[in-house]
Amino acid sequence: MSIKVCVFDAYGTLFDVASAARELALQPGRERLKNCWVKLANDWRQKQLQYSWLRTIMNKHIDFWSITQDGLDWALEANNLSDDVDLRKELLKLYFNLTAYPEVSQMLSDLRSNHILTGILSNGSPDMLNGAVQSAGISDLLNEVISVEDVGVFKPDISIYELVEKRFGCEIREVLFVSSNCWDACAAASFGFQTGWVNRSNDPTDRLPSGNLVIMKDLSDIATLVV
Amino acid sequence: MSIKVCVFDAYGTLFDVASAARELALQPGRERLKNCWVKLANDWRQKQLQYSWLRTIMNKHIDFWSITQDGLDWALEANNLSDDVDLRKELLKLYFNLTAYPEVSQMLSDLRSNHILTGILSNGSPDMLNGAVQSAGISDLLNEVISVEDVGVFKPDISIYELVEKRFGCEIREVLFVSSNCWDACAAASFGFQTGWVNRSNDPTDRLPSGNLVIMKDLSDIATLVV
Numbered sequence: 001m002s003i004k005v006c007v008f009d010a011y012g013t014l015f016d017v018a019s020a021a022r023e024l025a026l027q028p029g030r031e032r033l034k035n036c037w038v039k040l041a042n043d044w045r046q047k048q049l050q051y052s053w054l055r056t057i058m059n060k061h062i063d064f065w066s067i068t069q070d071g072l073d074w075a076l077e078a079n080n081l082s083d084d085v086d087l088r089k090e091l092l093k094l095y096f097n098l099t100a101y102p103e104v105s106q107m108l109s110d111l112r113s114n115h116i117l118t119g120i121l122s123n124g125s126p127d128m129l130n131g132a133v134q135s136a137g138i139s140d141l142l143n144e145v146i147s148v149e150d151v152g153v154f155k156p157d158i159s160i161y162e163l164v165e166k167r168f169g170c171e172i173r174e175v176l177f178v179s180s181n182c183w184d185a186c187a188a189a190s191f192g193f194q195t196g197w198v199n200r201s202n203d204p205t206d207r208l209p210s211g212n213l214v215i216m217k218d219l220s221d222i223a224t225l226v227v
Numbered sequence: 228m229s230i231k232v233c234v235f236d237a238y239g240t241l242f243d244v245a246s247a248a249r250e251l252a253l254q255p256g257r258e259r260l261k262n263c264w265v266k267l268a269n270d271w272r273q274k275q276l277q278y279s280w281l282r283t284i285m286n287k288h289i290d291f292w293s294i295t296q297d298g299l300d301w302a303l304e305a306n307n308l309s310d311d312v313d314l315r316k317e318l319l320k321l322y323f324n325l326t327a328y329p330e331v332s333q334m335l336s337d338l339r340s341n342h343i344l345t346g347i348l349s350n351g352s353p354d355m356l357n358g359a360v361q362s363a364g365i366s367d368l369l370n371e372v373i374s375v376e377d378v379g380v381f382k383p384d385i386s387i388y389e390l391v392e393k394r395f396g397c398e399i400r401e402v403l404f405v406s407s408n409c410w411d412a413c414a415a416a417s418f419g420f421q422t423g424w425v426n427r428s429n430d431p432t433d434r435l436p437s438g439n440l441v442i443m444k445d446l447s448d449i450a451t452l453v454v
Contacts, residue, residue: 046273051435053280054410058383058417060436070434077431156285183281190285204304207297208278209287 003226005168009179010122015098040079047071052154061152063125096131103220108141110223119144156187186210230453232395236406237349242325267306274298279381288379290352323358330447335368337450346371383414413437
């Protein structure tokens with residue numbers, strides 16, 4: 001590959017969203033959450049994604065922060081936790097206090113040492129992304145943080161992937177795009193990027209149009225892949 | 228309401244998809260399916276929906292029969308059942324041998340007795356829908372069976388709901404649209420139809436734009452609602 005730019009999805013790819021909810025479930029006084037946090041986290045994520053896709057098709061965009069709250073409200077109700085106002089507040093706060101996966105800092109440093117430009121391309125609103133990047137301590141390691149809010153639709157609309165060329169002034173074939181969401185990776189590969197799918201939980205490949213996907217277990221091997 | 232046309236979603240609304248898979252799991256020799264059929268059916272349905280939405284956004288349409296197979300292949304792999312070729316064949320065959328929910332025939336008869344036109348508006352391909360309508364024995368009770376294949380995108384694209392006006396020659400406000408999928412009902416209500424959401428499993432309402440939804444437990448009260 002002759003890669004000049006390496007762009008990452010944010011939530012689940014660079015930032016560990018699930019671990020934060022897991023830690024909250026371990027806090028004293030969170031007995032109700034302890035019994036259902038896996039289902040709650042899964043319901044939340046599923047509705048968050050569904051609403052982003054459905055609103056894109058319905059042409060009824062709102063930003064990802066609103067969608068994140070809508071998804072959580074559905075999930076809390078489905079798990080009989082709607083009355084726990086404090087829990088809702090704490091779960092939402094997690095999105096602004098995320099940690100990066102352990103391999104992320106070194107991986108980004110290695111890319112930069114090798115003169116590869118780095119960035120994020122995410123559904124997240126600019127505020128959410130800035131919060132997460134600061135909290136994870138990786139702001140100095142990223143050249144660009146690109147939010148879909150620049151165009152007002154969500155992935156996998158093709159106009160989102162076009163933002164990378166515009167912001168980096170590069171060509172499609174010079175980009176390696178990496179996501180832990182298989183559908184996101186498929187769409188990016190279909191668009192023409194070199195693409196890596198980080199399959200942390202050993203899921204089946206989505207049956208969607210795509211080019212070749214490089215499948216990896218985590219982000220450790222990215223630098224050896226592009227240099 | 229001054230309703231002249233009553234249009235129903237198909238799978239999950241008129242036709243009981245889950246019961247068929249459940250019965251298959253009870254057959255002798257289906258021990259592996261018995262342990263995981265609930266998760267398999269759920270994975271299958273989720274991927275079927277996801278692929279319909281993602282392909283609509285990606286502008287990469289294939290018909291719902293192909294998507295149904297793609298979703299099943301993902302679900303079989305996720306449940307370690309990819310090697311059971313016979314199971315795949317039997318599960319797919321179910322889509323052509325569905326039964327209607329017990330209240331459907333009487334409900335459609337009552338509508339027709341009251342000079343309300345009836346129809347289906349579904350993601351299903353024409354072949355799938357014809358098979359299901361024949362198998363459920365309700366073809367004489369429907370004026371129109373409308374497939375999204377007439378336009379080549381999936382729900383909730385607005386062009387799908389527009390098909391109802393075209394095929395029935397009616398106005399939007401004269402239509403009652405009924406679906407068991409809350410997102411489908413929200414989109415239809417947002418489009419301008421009078422809308423009923425059949426909430427058979429007591430799910431929370433989706434946090435999506437919509438008009439007023441009439442929520443019902445099953446289809447028994449439709450006729451009293453429109454006459």
